[in-house]
Amino acid sequence: MRAGEITLETTVCELEVSIKNADGLHMRPAMQFVDIANQYPCDIVVSNNETRVDGKSIMQMSMLAATYGTKLKIRAKGMDAQKAVQALRELVEEKHFDEPTPEERKKNQY
Template sequence: MEKKVIIKNESGIHARPAGVFVKKASEFKSQVEIVFNGKKVNAKSIMGLMSLGLSKGDEITIVANGEDAQNAVNELAALVESGFGEI
């Protein structure tokens, strides 16, 4: 299960949004990864997510494998598309 989303919040994925994303990703049993420019990181790792250096307008792919993969992808995509509530 995977879905492409565009980073919408002005400051990209800095520490606070990364923390929110990792916390949400960790709620799922599925393995969740983020793919950006050919690099794949564990979405449950704040350091991995921060290492991508994501900015507003970047397109990422959220990939999940496991029993709740559909929910994981949908909820994480919604979080990104909401701009993280503009944190």
């Protein structure tokens, strides 16, 4: 990003997150992800090592098939990019889609 281009529309924000819940990014988490992504006007692109997909498309997000521990790069461009990326990070890494991590699951078993 070159200086001088930083206007409201072209704000770019990028962040790497890793999947913390045991079952990975299956359908329901993918749904939560796109629901949050769609609340923001900016474009959101999510990528793993091989593929880049639209973070607002449940089809594309679920096809990433990100399992536990997978690292995903979230890149937002446009209005509220910063907020969008933060909200998505919170969903993936802190709330981990309201699902247990492998440790939590183990604990519950004993």
